[in-house]
Amino acid sequence: MQKVWAFVRGCFLLLRKGSRLYYTWLSALLVLIAIGVFAYVNQLYSGLIVTAMRDQVSWGFYISNFTFTVGVAAAAVLLVIPAYVYQWKPIKEIAILGELVAVSAIVMCLLFVTVDLGRPDRFWHLIPKIGILNFPKSLLAWDVVVLNTYLVLNFAIASYMLYSYYYQREPNMKYVFPILLFSIPAAISIHTVTAFLFNGLAARPFWNASILAPRFLASAFCSGPAGMILMFQVVRKWTNFDIKDKAIFKIAELIAYAMFINLFLLGAELFKEYYSDTVHLAPVKYLYQGLDGHSALVSYIWTATIFNLTAFFLFLIPQTRENYVTLNIGCVLIFIGVYIEKGMGLVIPGFVPDVLGDFYEYAPTGTEMLVTLGIWATGLLVFTLLLRIAVPIMNGDFHVSDDGVNPHIGDQLFLVRRRDVVPEEDLDSP
Amino acid sequence: MSDMEKRDEHVFRLTRRKALKGLALGIGTMVLPAKDASASVWESFFQKNFRELGKSERRVILERLEKEYSARYKKPVRVKDTGPIEGVLYGYGLDLSRCIGCRRCVYGCVTENNQSRDPQIHWIKVLRLAKERGVDLEHSEQYYNPATVPEEGHFYMPVQCHQCENPPCTKVCPVQATWKEIDGIVVVDYNWCIGCRYCMAACPYGARHFNWKKPGLPAGEMNPETHYLGNRPRPVGVVEKCTFCMQRTREPDGMYPACLEVCPVGARKFGNLLDPTSEIRNVIENKRVFILKEDLNTQPKFYYFYSV
Ligand code: SF4
Ligand code: SF4
Numbered sequence: 001m002q003k004v005w006a007f008v009r010g011c012f013l014l015l016r017k018g019s020r021l022y023y024t025w026l027s028a029l030l031v032l033i034a035i036g037v038f039a040y041v042n043q044l045y046s047g048l049i050v051t052a053m054r055d056q057v058s059w060g061f062y063i064s065n066f067t068f069t070v071g072v073a074a075a076a077v078l079l080v081i082p083a084y085v086y087q088w089k090p091i092k093e094i095a096i097l098g099e100l101v102a103v104s105a106i107v108m109c110l111l112f113v114t115v116d117l118g119r120p121d122r123f124w125h126l127i128p129k130i131g132i133l134n135f136p137k138s139l140l141a142w143d144v145v146v147l148n149t150y151l152v153l154n155f156a157i158a159s160y161m162l163y164s165y166y167y168q169r170e171p172n173m174k175y176v177f178p179i180l181l182f183s184i185p186a187a188i189s190i191h192t193v194t195a196f197l198f199n200g201l202a203a204r205p206f207w208n209a210s211i212l213a214p215r216f217l218a219s220a221f222c223s224g225p226a227g228m229i230l231m232f233q234v235v236r237k238w239t240n241f242d243i244k245d246k247a248i249f250k251i252a253e254l255i256a257y258a259m260f261i262n263l264f265l266l267g268a269e270l271f272k273e274y275y276s277d278t279v280h281l282a283p284v285k286y287l288y289q290g291l292d293g294h295s296a297l298v299s300y301i302w303t304a305t306i307f308n309l310t311a312f313f314l315f316l317i318p319q320t321r322e323n324y325v326t327l328n329i330g331c332v333l334i335f336i337g338v339y340i341e342k343g344m345g346l347v348i349p350g351f352v353p354d355v356l357g358d359f360y361e362y363a364p365t366g367t368e369m370l371v372t373l374g375i376w377a378t379g380l381l382v383f384t385l386l387l388r389i390a391v392p393i394m395n396g397d398f399h400v401s402d403d404g405v406n407p408h409i410g411d412q413l414f415l416v417r418r419r420d421v422v423p424e425e426d427l428d429s430p
Numbered sequence: 431m432s433d434m435e436k437r438d439e440h441v442f443r444l445t446r447r448k449a450l451k452g453l454a455l456g457i458g459t460m461v462l463p464a465k466d467a468s469a470s471v472w473e474s475f476f477q478k479n480f481r482e483l484g485k486s487e488r489r490v491i492l493e494r495l496e497k498e499y500s501a502r503y504k505k506p507v508r509v510k511d512t513g514p515i516e517g518v519l520y521g522y523g524l525d526l527s528r529c530i531g532c533r534r535c536v537y538g539c540v541t542e543n544n545q546s547r548d549p550q551i552h553w554i555k556v557l558r559l560a561k562e563r564g565v566d567l568e569h570s571e572q573y574y575n576p577a578t579v580p581e582e583g584h585f586y587m588p589v590q591c592h593q594c595e596n597p598p599c600t601k602v603c604p605v606q607a608t609w610k611e612i613d614g615i616v617v618v619d620y621n622w623c624i625g626c627r628y629c630m631a632a633c634p635y636g637a638r639h640f641n642w643k644k645p646g647l648p649a650g651e652m653n654p655e656t657h658y659l660g661n662r663p664r665p666v667g668v669v670e671k672c673t674f675c676m677q678r679t680r681e682p683d684g685m686y687p688a689c690l691e692v693c694p695v696g697a698r699k700f701g702n703l704l705d706p707t708s709e710i711r712n713v714i715e716n717k718r719v720f721i722l723k724e725d726l727n728t729q730p731k732f733y734y735f736y737s738v
Contacts (some may be wrong), residue, residue, distance in 0.1 A: 046643065047641070047642055047643040047644060047666045047667060048625075048640070048642050048643075048667065049549070049642040049643035051642075053642070054642065055630065055636070055638075055639050055640060056636075058627040058630040058631060058640060059627060059631060113626075116626070116627075117624055117625050117626055117667075118623075118624070118625015118626070118627070118640065118641070118666070118667030118668055118669075119623065119624045119625040119665075119667040119668060120624075121475070122605075122622070122623075122624045122625075123624065125479075125605040125607070125622060125624050126604060126605055126624070131605060132479055132605050132606045133604065133605070134603055134604050134605060134606045137601050137602075138601065138602050138603055138604045138628070139602065140602065140604035140626060140628050141604045144604065197628075198631075200602075201598065201602075201631055201632050202598065202634065202726045202727075203598060203631070203632055203633060203634035203726065204631065279568065282568055350631070351631075353568060354636055355567075355633070355634050355635060355636045356555060356557060356567055356570060356572070356589060356635070356636045357557075357567040357568045357569065357570045358570075358572055358636075
């Protein structure tokens with residue numbers, strides 16, 4: 001136990017050290033968070049009336065962002081599977097980053113649902129025994145369970161590994177491996193349950209399609225890794241952490257497969273709706289074509305569709321996939337494309353037209369955007385701090401010192417511009 | 431209940447008490463602003479789900495609410511918790527060939543049930559439909575505003591909570607803040623609802639309404655005869671809905687719901703589905719009856735019919 005405390009203390013010492021850039025970055029995030037908190041306090045004070053949600057569209061931007069970030073969290077398995085199940089070395093070195101992404105993304109998910117509650121002061125009604133968790137009947141209860149399980153799993157794995165490296169010994173895989181294996185279905189389950197949350201409502205034909213959960217997973221396996229590719233490049237450029245090109249290109253290849261499935265499933269759904277041409281067509285029409293003069297979402301969904309298609313071809317062709325300019329363009333396109341499609345493009349058409357045929361065109365208010373910005377900044381802050389600890393540990397720049405008690409901090413700066421990015425060939429040679 | 435179960439129940443309650451106390455000492459002090467920390471704020475904060483309350487606990491809560499409301503609305507307010515009547519299952523009938531779309535029921539309901547006047551909350555929506563299209567919700571109009579009703583070529587269809595026998599709204603609630611009582615009325619515990627609005631997404635009839643803002647209910651217009659699960663004043667951030675006026679209909683002298691009483695053309699029928707001599711049974715057995723969105727298997731107890 002003493003050792004754990006020494007580790008935790010060491011981490012706190014480490015978090016306070018860093019370059020000017022590190023401090024600037026943290027301050028910028030803190031400013032954004034403060035703005036978000038300010039907007040949220042105003043919302044608490046005035047009620048959810050300050051959002052654009054109304055009875056017809058009772059969920060909006062917050063739940064859209066929630067849906068998207070669950071996908072990002074789930075996508076961490078795309079690193080875990082090749083790393084631990086197939087023991088593929090280049091990815092194994094970075095799998096821990098995937099786990100840290102998952103932790104940060106789940107923190108965001110939980111914040112997004114909390115700001116959406118009408119009575120956040122009653123959150124404890126959800127805690128089993130103290131309150132009442134309507135499990136297993138309510139899918140929202142399922143979501144509470146799986147999200148928290150997944151958070152704990154990833155946090156436990158990552159911190160145990162880092163703890164072991166800190167004390168300069170190999171983690172005991174006998175303990176880690178079963179938890180790692182369990183985290184794979186857990187990742188699938190968080191996104192499946194989130195899909196079922198919408199899927200199970202017969203009142204909303206747009207969501208009540210059995211293809212919804214597979215579509216969720218396919219798109220999550222595009223957007224999450226795309227974000228990670230971008231993030232990896234930032235990490236290897238600005239910190240002392242090396243990430244191999246091979247790993248990045250492998251992930252890009254996986255994205256190509258996932259995007260193919262994603263587009264295929266979308267096509268299957270559109271075919272069913274348009275060819276059968278029943279009353280269920282209305283929300284799809286509203287989304288893609290506009291209906292009776294209401295067309296707020298049309299330009300968004302087409303942007304998303306074009307982005308996703310373009311990115312698919314960029315990732316399909318090895319030449320463009322392995323060229324950093326086109327690769328990065330593709331990643332940005334996918335991230336934005338899926339963000340629109342799984343966010344506003346999924347949640348809002350479920351409500352428009354509403355169950356009695358009323359049209360209420362929703363667009364988020366300033367409050368909603370500021371709160372959302374604040375939550376994204378919180379996610380990034382959590383991630384940065386986790387990286388601040390993980391990167392030096394993985395590099396061997398942060399470990400217990402020879403006295404066995406105090407930490408040795410070799411990396412005082414963390415965020416620096418690296419001049420010495422080593423060419424790939426050199427890294428491969430022993 | 432077996433002894434074992436009883437003991438479990440007891441243990442459950444004990445741990446819960448303890449946990450609640452811990453919460454009270456811990457986060458409670460941070461969450462609540464000190465100057466508001468009067469006893470009643472605390473009591474309502476830690477109040478249990480209504481269904482878990484014993485008789486005496488209920489009494490205390492009702493008295494607390496009565497005091498609070500009486501002070502706020504400057505008149506004696508009564509809060510009942512009348513339970514369902516044995517052998518009664520409520521049903522509602524609506525005669526589409528009579529309804530003229532005047533919306534008196536909408537405002538009768540607002541007056542009776544203490545809905546917010548600003549912003550306006552309506553538990554009843556009246557849809558205007560074109561005769562040639564029939565019941566086609568996608569082409570319905572809620573915001574019609576002619577000089578006189580009814581209008582040529584149209585008919586009107588009021589929609590409110592259908593008190594489904596198989597209600598999707600209660601199934602989805604993550605905290606069991608809403609449930610179906612044995613007389614068929616679906617209720618919400620406004621002191622337990624966390625305002626996630628999942629039930630609103632699940633209801634196929636748009637029957638649930640959210641308090642996006644602190645309800646604006648002028649003291650002068652407040653109806654002081656209330657029910658805990660029905661028309662008592664609602665807090666901000668929770669969901670509310672039609673309860674077939676349980677504060678009236680559950681009384682032994684059996685008053686009709688307010689919407690039925692104000693309807694000028696007698697388009698509304700109400701009664702006990704289990705009583706073969708009731709008016710609602712007569713409607714179901716002898717008229718052309720249909721229910722809305724039958725394919726969703728919600729099994730509404732709100733029946734539309736044509737008397738002519
Ligand atoms: S009409 Fe809606 S609110 Fe009423 S019981 Fe049915 S699902 Fe629930
Ligand atoms: S809004 Fe309230 S009643 Fe509706 S599902 Fe959420 S907690 Fe339950």
